[in-house]
Amino acid sequence: MTRIHFNEVATRDGFQIEPNFIPTDTKVALVDALSACGYAKIEVTSFTSPKAIPMLRDAEEVMGRIQRVPGVEYTVLVPNLRGAERALESKADELNLVMSTSETHNLANLRMPRESSFEALANVIRHVNGTTPINVSLSTCFGCPMEGDVPLAEVLRFADRFADLGVRGLTICDTTGMAHPAQVRAVCEALQARFPALQLTLHFHNTRGMGLANVLAAVQSGITRFDGSLGGLGGCPYAPGASGNISSEDAIHMLDAMGYDTGIDLVRLLAVARELPAIVGHEVPGQVAKAGRIQDLHPAITQ
Amino acid sequence: MTRIHFNEVATRDGFQIEPNFIPTDTKVALVDALSACGYAKIEVTSFTSPKAIPMLRDAEEVMGRIQRVPGVEYTVLVPNLRGAERALESKADELNLVMSTSETHNLANLRMPRESSFEALANVIRHVNGTTPINVSLSTCFGCPMEGDVPLAEVLRFADRFADLGVRGLTICDTTGMAHPAQVRAVCEALQARFPALQLTLHFHNTRGMGLANVLAAVQSGITRFDGSLGGLGGCPYAPGASGNISSEDAIHMLDAMGYDTGIDLVRLLAVARELPAIVGHEVPGQVAKAGRIQDLHPAITQ
Numbered sequence: 001m002t003r004i005h006f007n008e009v010a011t012r013d014g015f016q017i018e019p020n021f022i023p024t025d026t027k028v029a030l031v032d033a034l035s036a037c038g039y040a041k042i043e044v045t046s047f048t049s050p051k052a053i054p055m056l057r058d059a060e061e062v063m064g065r066i067q068r069v070p071g072v073e074y075t076v077l078v079p080n081l082r083g084a085e086r087a088l089e090s091k092a093d094e095l096n097l098v099m100s101t102s103e104t105h106n107l108a109n110l111r112m113p114r115e116s117s118f119e120a121l122a123n124v125i126r127h128v129n130g131t132t133p134i135n136v137s138l139s140t141c142f143g144c145p146m147e148g149d150v151p152l153a154e155v156l157r158f159a160d161r162f163a164d165l166g167v168r169g170l171t172i173c174d175t176t177g178m179a180h181p182a183q184v185r186a187v188c189e190a191l192q193a194r195f196p197a198l199q200l201t202l203h204f205h206n207t208r209g210m211g212l213a214n215v216l217a218a219v220q221s222g223i224t225r226f227d228g229s230l231g232g233l234g235g236c237p238y239a240p241g242a243s244g245n246i247s248s249e250d251a252i253h254m255l256d257a258m259g260y261d262t263g264i265d266l267v268r269l270l271a272v273a274r275e276l277p278a279i280v281g282h283e284v285p286g287q288v289a290k291a292g293r294i295q296d297l298h299p300a301i302t303q
Numbered sequence: 304m305t306r307i308h309f310n311e312v313a314t315r316d317g318f319q320i321e322p323n324f325i326p327t328d329t330k331v332a333l334v335d336a337l338s339a340c341g342y343a344k345i346e347v348t349s350f351t352s353p354k355a356i357p358m359l360r361d362a363e364e365v366m367g368r369i370q371r372v373p374g375v376e377y378t379v380l381v382p383n384l385r386g387a388e389r390a391l392e393s394k395a396d397e398l399n400l401v402m403s404t405s406e407t408h409n410l411a412n413l414r415m416p417r418e419s420s421f422e423a424l425a426n427v428i429r430h431v432n433g434t435t436p437i438n439v440s441l442s443t444c445f446g447c448p449m450e451g452d453v454p455l456a457e458v459l460r461f462a463d464r465f466a467d468l469g470v471r472g473l474t475i476c477d478t479t480g481m482a483h484p485a486q487v488r489a490v491c492e493a494l495q496a497r498f499p500a501l502q503l504t505l506h507f508h509n510t511r512g513m514g515l516a517n518v519l520a521a522v523q524s525g526i527t528r529f530d531g532s533l534g535g536l537g538g539c540p541y542a543p544g545a546s547g548n549i550s551s552e553d554a555i556h557m558l559d560a561m562g563y564d565t566g567i568d569l570v571r572l573l574a575v576a577r578e579l580p581a582i583v584g585h586e587v588p589g590q591v592a593k594a595g596r597i598q599d600l601h602p603a604i605t606q
Contacts, residue, residue, distance in 0.1 A: 108604035146603040178597045180560035181519050208597065209509075209553035209590040212516040216484050241586075242594035250512035257483035287512040291545035294481045294511065300449040301411035 001261045005040035005225045007201060008248055010276075011062075012043040012077055014233030016053050017244075018280055024058040026279055028065045030272070034230070035069040037269040038262075043075050043096060043227075047083035063090035075135065079110075084124045088132060095128060096171070097121045098137040101155050102144035105175070109139070118161065125165045136162045137171040137203065141187065143178030152190060159195065169199030171227060174214065177207025177242070181217035188221040203227040204246045206285065211246035212254055219255065226251060230269075231276040231284030247286035249273045257294055266293060304564040308343035308528045310504060311551055313579075314365075315346040315380055317536030319356050320547075321583055327361040329582055331368045333575070337533070338372040340572040341565075346378050346399060346530075350386035366393035378438065382413075387427045391435060398431060399474070400424045401440040404458050405447035408478070412442070421464065428468045439465045440474040440506065444490065446481030455493060462498065472502030474530060477517065480510025480545070484520035491524040506530035507549045509588065514549035515557055522558065529554060533572075534579040534587030550589035552576045560597055569596060 011027055011034075027045075034042055044066065050057035059076070068074060075094035076087045087095050099117035100106035106114045125134055141155045159170055172191060179187075184202075191200055202223050204214045215226060228248030235244040249269050252262045273289040314330055314337075330348075337345055347369065353360035362379070371377060378397035379390045390398050402420035403409035409417045428437055444458045462473055475494060482490075487505075494503055505526050507517045518529060531551030538547040552572050555565045576592040 104603045143597060145601045148598070148600050177594065180557055180597070182561040206512075207590060207594045208556060209515055209550060210557050212512055213519045213557060216516045216519055242590050247512060253511060254483055254513050254516060258485040287510060287545050291480065291510045294446060294483070295451070297451050298448045300407045 001259060002219075002224060004219070004255055004260045004262045006248060006252060006262060006264060007041035007043060007075070007225070007227045008034050008039050008230060009043040009227050009245065010034075010230035010233045010248070012046050012056070013227075013245060014229045014231070016046065016055050017235055018055060020281060021055060022279060024061050024065075027058070027062050030279065031062065031066045033272045033275075035067065035072050036265075037272060038264045039072055040225075040263060041073040041075055041094070043077065044092075046077035046079070047086040047090070048077065048079050060086065060090055063092065078124060080120055081124055081127055084127060088128070092132065094133045094135055094168075095124070096135045096137055097124060098139060099158070100139035100144075100175075101158055102140040102147050102150050104146045105140045105144045108146065114158075118158070121162075122165055125162075125167065130166065133168040134166075135169040135171060135199070135201070136167050137173055139173045139175045141172045142174040142183055143176070145176045145178070152187060155187070156190065156194060159191065163195055163198060167198070169201060169225075170195070171201040171203050173203040174205055177205035177210070177244075179204065179214050180210055181213050184214045184217040185221050188218050188223050192222055199225060201225040201227060206232060206243040206246050208242070211243070212251055215246065215251050215254070219260070228252070231273050231286040231289065233276065233280065233284055243285045247284075247288070250286055250288050253288045253293060304562060305522075305527060307522070307558050307563045307565045309551060309555060309565060309567060310344035310346060310378070310528070310530045311337050311342045311533060312346040312506075312530050312548065313337075313533035313536045313551070315349050315359070316530075316548060317532045317534070319349065319358050320538055321358060321536075323584060324358060325582060327364050327368075330361070330365050333582065334365065334369045336575045336578075338370065338375050339568075340575060341567045342375055343528075343566060344376040344378055344397070346380065347395075349380035349382070350389040350393070351380065351382045363389065363393055366395065381427060383423055384427055384430055387430060391431070395435065397436045397438055397471075398427070399438045399440055400427060401442060402461070403442035403447075403478075404461055405443040405450050405453050407449045408443045408447045411449065417461075421461070424465075425468055428465075428470065433469065436471040437469075438472040438474060438502070438504070439470050440476055442476045442478040444475045445477040445486055446479070448479045448481070455490060458490070459493065459497060462494065466498055466501060470501070472504060472528075473498070474504040474506050476506040476530075477508055480508035480513065480547075482507065482517050483513055484516050487517045487520040488524045491521050491526050495525055502528060504528040504530060509535060509546040509549050511545070514546070515554055518549065518554050518557070522563070531555070534576050534589040534592065536579065536583065536587055546588045550587075550591070553589055553591050556591045556596060
């Protein structure tokens with residue numbers, strides 16, 4: 001039975017676009033509840049500037065108060081050297097760096113050219129110097145909402161440069177839900193052939209309804225690591241009303257039904273997912289928390 | 304380029320659970336707009352009792368007023384002999400009969416044992432006597448929300464009996480979104496091996512978020528015919544708040560992006576889909592109508 005590793009990103013990628021501050025106690029309790037579900041990894045928070053993302057201004061406190069469960073890795077997003085120092089002080093198990101493979105998207109999102117981002121992240125990697133594993137998330141690998149196509153050669157070019165710097169893993173992100181299954185297959189096969197020793201994680205969005213189809217295409221091509229966001233939390237700024245991240249529990253439910261070993265206690269996870277609308281104050285896109293698992297039957301109707 | 308045939312079911316399967324009557328003029332205009340998009344087939348309405356489904360009480364009028372576009376088949380749901388007579392009078396291109404492969408679901412939904420349903424439908428088929436093609440939609444082929452597993456042997460047993468009666472096609476329905484991609488692959492391969500001469504259509508629901516992943520698994524196993532509902536219209540009575548039918552435009556968008564020939568003018572179809580919330584008076588689950596196609600880019604953000 002193939003083991004699939006899930007990285008839960010709701011408390012970072014999901015929470016950061018929520019308009020109303022979520023109390024630190026709630027964040028800590030949610031991470032602790034997720035830890036008990038069997039995740040391989042949890043992206044807890046981001047060591048970004050509190051001014052840039054006020055929602056995550058309590059990064060140190062959250063990292064200090066969560067209960068670390070053996071076997072679960074606690075990763076954090078790190079935008080720069082200052083963030084890396086804070087992350088190391090907080091004893092994060094992994095630092096997750098991010099830049100875009102599209103020049104236009106990098107300029108819009110990180111306010112600098114890709115080369116400047118690369119140099120800044122390379123400095124972080126040299127500074128950390130192997131003391132803590134590094135993952136790099138490459139945005140817009142399946143297309144840029146402004147430029148359109150992002151050639152696979154560009155994705156490979158940045159992947160090569162980070163691999164040369166000794167990162168442990170790369171996350172290949174479909175940042176705005178532009179990937180389709182045939183493309184996913186081609187990209188996953190190319191990356192696995194080129195980087196057999198790297199941890200390759202796929203990060204999909206469900207913006208155009210293809211999220212789980214893309215997960216399927218990725219596992220069919222041999223990928224075993226995925227990002228997911230509880231409830232599908234995290235929207236898409238380019239598509240008001242559309243979904244953002246794939247729902248972790250929906251993806252895990254599908255792979256579990258297909259016979260993959262996700263390591264997750266799905267009943268427990270769904271109980272956590274059902275608390276999410278109360279935490280964020282609105283409905284969330286995840287379907288299985290509403291519909292129940294395939295196995296959750298209904299009483300027979302007799303007429 | 305593989306040709307995929309879509310059957311649009313929104314005006315029958317989608318509308319029949321809407322609480323507020325949709326005017327006949329609106330139904331006719333919607334079917335005409337859909338005809339112009341390039342569908343292979345449209346399930347226009349149902350010749351059921353007006354008391355059972357008041358929404359579709361105007362079946363004769365709708366069938367009489369729509370503009371028939373050459374190359375588009377206009378099919379109708381037929382529950383019994385009286386319905387078949389009405390459908391033949393209306394000059395439907397196909398009669399679509401329905402029963403469940405689960406005894407409990409058939410009792411709950413059609414208020415009779417499966418054997419009684421089979422006999423009634425067999426009478427319809429004998430009555431029509433080859434003058435009009437017959438399709439049979441088999442419900443709950445991937446699981447019953449009350450019984451749970453529906454053995455493939457049961458699906459094949461009913462499929463065999465209808466094939467022996469000379470039907471042109473079978474629609475294999477995942478009535479409440481219980482199918483997962485590995486199961487879809489197994490069921491599709493078994494059916495295609497057994498019925499190489501039948502038109503096999505797959506009907507998926509997105510109740511647990513797996514709708515498009517199941518479409519992908521089906522096309523990978525060689526299936527080329529699908530039901531879809533514009534906007535994902537049509538809910539699931541067992542899962543309030545969850546999605547129902549797969550969204551036609553989302554499925555067509557995915558297959559189109561992958562390089563399949565769906566025959567559909569997607570830009571035109573999305574324009575029709577965007578009218579749907581105003582027609583039914585509520586938001587609908589379809590994503591691509593909100594997010595736009597992969598190709599629909601956004602202006603670059605400069606800072």
